[in-house]
Amino acid sequence: xxxxxxxxxxxxxxxxxxxxxxxxxxxxxxxxxxxxxxxxxxxxxxxxxxxxxxxxxxxxxxxxxxxxxxxxxxxxxxxxxxxxxxxxxxxxxxxxxxxxxxxxxxxxxxxxxxxxxxxxxxxxxxxxxxxxxxxxxxxxxxxxxxxxxxxxxxxxxxxxxxxxxxxxxxxxxxxxxxxxxxxxxxxxxxxxxxxxxxxxxxxxxxxxxxxxxxxxxxxxxxxxxxxxxxxxxxxxxxxxxxxxxxxxxxxxxxxxxxxxxxxxxxxxxxxxxxxxxxxxxxxxxxxxxxxxxxxxxxxxxxxxxxxxxxxxxxxxxxxxxxxxxxxxxxxxxxxxxxxxxxxxxxxxxxxxxxxx
Numbered sequence: 404x405x406x407x408x409x410x411x412x413x414x415x416x417x418x419x420x421x422x423x424x425x426x427x428x429x430x431x432x433x434x435x436x437x438x439x440x441x442x443x444x445x446x447x448x449x450x451x452x453x454x455x456x457x458x459x460x461x462x463x464x465x466x467x468x469x470x471x472x473x474x475x476x477x478x479x480x481x482x483x484x485x486x487x488x489x490x491x492x493x494x495x496x497x498x499x500x501x502x503x504x505x506x507x508x509x510x511x512x513x514x515x516x517x518x519x520x521x522x523x524x525x526x527x528x529x530x531x532x533x534x535x536x537x538x539x540x541x542x543x544x545x546x547x548x549x550x551x552x553x554x555x556x557x558x559x560x561x562x563x564x565x566x567x568x569x570x571x572x573x574x575x576x577x578x579x580x581x582x583x584x585x586x587x588x589x590x591x592x593x594x595x596x597x598x599x600x601x602x603x604x605x606x607x608x609x610x611x612x613x614x615x616x617x618x619x620x621x622x623x624x625x626x627x628x629x630x631x632x633x634x635x636x637x638x639x640x641x642x643x644x645x646x647x648x649x650x651x652x653x654x655x656x657x658x659x660x661x662x663x664x665x666x667x668x669x670x671x672x673x674x675x676x677x678x679x680x681x682x683x684x685x686x687x688x689x690x691x692x693x694x695x696x697x698x699x700x701x702x703x704x705x706x707x708x709x710x711x712x713x714x715x716x717x718x719x720x721x722x723x724x725x726x727x728x729x730x731x732x733x734x735x736x737x738x739x740x741x742x743x744x745x746x747x748x749x750x751x752x753x754x755x756x757x758x759x
Contacts, residue, residue, distance in 0.1 A: 405430075407472050408746045409463070409521055410739050412479040413455060413513040416442065420459050422466060423743035425474075425750070432739070433462050448512050449502045455513055456520065473525040475750055477742035478518025480534025482507035483759070485556065488537040488564060488601055490745045490756045493519045493529045497759040506536070530756050532745035533560045539601035554612075558595055558605040559587035559708070565741035566707045566733045567597055574702060581702045584693045584727075588710035589736070590659070592616045592686060596693035604696045606689060610647055614685030617659040617710075620650035621685065652678055661710055668715075683716060687723035694727045707733040 405424050412419040416439055421432035435458040437451070445451050483497065483506050491497070493515045499505075501512040515531055522529025538556040547554050563585040564578070571581045578600035585602075587593040592614050595605035606613025606621070615621035623646075632642060653659040655678040656667070667675040694701060704724060710716055711734040721730055748754040 405472070406474045407468060408475045408477060408743050409473060409518075409525075410477045410742045410746075411459065411514055411517050411521070412738055412742065413510045413517070415510050418455050418459060418513075418517075419739060420462055421739050421743075422468065423739075423746075425747055427740055427744050427747055429739065429743075431466050435459055435462055447502075447504055448508050448510055449504070449516060451513060452516055452520075456517060459517065459521075470525055473527055475527050475746040476518045476522045476525070476529040477746040478516075478529065478531050479511045479514030479738065479742065480531035480561070481509055481511040481514060482536050482557070483534055485536055485538035486534065486759070487757065488533055488539055488560065490749060490754055491531050491534075491759050492756045493522070493531060494759055497531075511535075528746070528749060528756075530746060530749060532742050533564050535560060537602065539603055541603050544604045555607055556602060556605060557607050557609060557611070558593040558602060559589070559591070559608060559736075560593075560602060561738050561741045562707060562736045563587055563593060563595055563597065563602065563705075564600065565737045565744065566705050567600065568744070569733070569737075570703055570705060570731055571600075576702075582697050582700050583702055584690055584697070584704040586686065586690060586704065586706050586708075586711075587736075588616075588686070588706065588708040588716075590617055591619055592621075592708075592710075594686065594689040594693055596696040598697060604693060610643065613689050615651040615682055617661060617664075617682075618648055618651050618653040620646040652682065661713060661716070665713065665715055680719065683719045683723070687720055690720075690724050691727070699727075701728045703729045703731045705731045705733055708736060709734070711735075 407422040410421045417434040417436045419434050422430050424430050442451055497515055501515055518529040535557055537560045540556045545553050567583045567585055568578045571578045583597045585595045585597050591608035593605055593608040595602045612622045652664055656675055658664055664675050664679055706717055749756055
């Protein structure tokens with residue numbers, strides 16, 4: 404086997420692991436499954452390390468790779484403190500924050516922890532790329548309207564910056580010479596103004612402004628939200644769960660699977676049509692706002708993420724936004740390729756990793 408990069412991307416019940424060659428081509432990949440009841444034993448997701456690692460190492464042994472063939476490890480970055488976009492070495496401070504749940508208790512915390520272990524095992528660099536909390540906001544973008552609340556930059560940054568990098572190459576440019584509006588549409592929706600490769604404005608895709616999604620609330624009327632919070636119906640944790648997992652299409656229609664919602668529309672369900680199209684109306688509005696942030700200087704509007712596989716959805720969005728500029732469809736997500744690509748740039752001395 405040629406030189407390879409090991410890429411690790413932990414999810415809630417499985418860990419994606421892959422081997423990439425130095426051309427950023429996947430030569431082997433798997434989603435190593437973990438039993439939910441075993442994972443549930445750990446309050447701190449970082450304590451799942453041994454369980455997850457055993458599955459990953461078992462898969463790696465099956466690939467029969469020689470230690471000398473491994474040249475780098477790339478792990479999925481977790482929610483951490485706000486960081487400039489780019490590639491980061493995994494260091495003791497980062498691992499400390501992840502193991503102590505200082506900023507989050509998310510499955511992706513294990514991305515850095517596992518990558519660090521494998522890096523030491525194979526004696527190669529271990530890095531993360533564009534974690535969800537990269538923050539290149541302008542000062543204007545941070546202002547919320549009240550001093551006690553600052554707007555935060557949280558987005559599907561890994562996939563958004565990867566698709567921008569790919570489209571920049573097609574324009575014979577580098578990402579830092581292009582302006583894009585990047586729209587990642589999955590369970591959550593990120594609509595970002597990306598100026599010279601940096602996300603200078605984006606809605607908070609989990610609990611913030613922007614469109615509602617298949618299962619998230621998006622922006623809400625403030626007065627009504629305050630009343631709901633003090634209604635006595637919900638604890639703080641219950642309300643956060645409602646807004647981040649049980650809202651959007653799921654709340655209106657009892658269904659978060661876009662394909663099933665579209666089937667209902669095809670079968671004449673007018674209620675499904677209303678809320679589906681209302682979601683797209685809100686996405687289009689957010690794209691328009693990002694066009695203003697970029698003052699109309701746009702190399703393209705990129706629609707990506709799983710939802711952009713739907714022709715019905717993209718056709719409706721095109722009707723709203725095509726007057727703003729070129730619309731580029733890049734369906735799916737490219738997180739594994741983005742992680743491998745970051746490692747390749749480091750190995751080729753095209754980009755220097757930053758310190759956390």
